Amino acid sequence: MKARHKRFALIGGGIATLGIATALVLNAFQDNLVFFFTPAQVIAGEAPKERTFRVGGMVQTGSVQRDGLTVNFVVTDSVQTVSVLYTGILPDLFSEGKGVVAQGKLDGNGQFRAEQVLAKHDENYMPREAQHALDQATQNAEGTRL
Structure with missing residues (x-):
């Protein structure tokens, strides 16, 4: 050669x-x-069906139901809501009316099965994408009401 x-x-x-x-x-x-979606985007069908993604917003007041380590709660962006089922230990700062980001998949019934739940760490913090998504959802809701 x-x-x-x-x-x-x-x-x-x-x-x-x-x-x-x-x-x-x-x-x-x-x-x-892993992509981030708001409850309004999940309800609109923009979220993937077979892949892991994150849904974020506020924990709806009065929606938290505990059964041992299994917790069922509702995440809202003030326009739409998504029911979340999580089995495990929640973060100490998790509470109703506070910001939350859950990572998991949608099941066949449209319920979000979370593998991980993240709560905001102080009074002034919310992930940028979550705050932007909530602001967009509020603006869109106000625009449709007019």
Whole structure:
């Protein structure tokens, strides 16, 4: 084999290795990608049916029902509501009327089955995307009422 052919084979092998590595990294990234949706977007069918996503808003007052470690509560964006079922220990700051972000999937009945629940950590904090989504939902609701 000539030196020129060896060089082309080496370059081709390097490009193939780089392509495979890139494909593996992108595949792993896509599997771990989790999107955020408001209850209004979930009800409108914009949320994925078979993938994990996050839903956020405020815990509706009077909606928390506990049965041992299983908790059922309602998340609202002041326009729509989504029922959330979670089994596990809730964060200490979780309470009615406070901001929450739950990560999980929709079941066949349209109920959100959370795998993780995150509560805001102080009086002034809410994730940017959650605050923006709540503001948008409120503006859209006010626009449809006029």
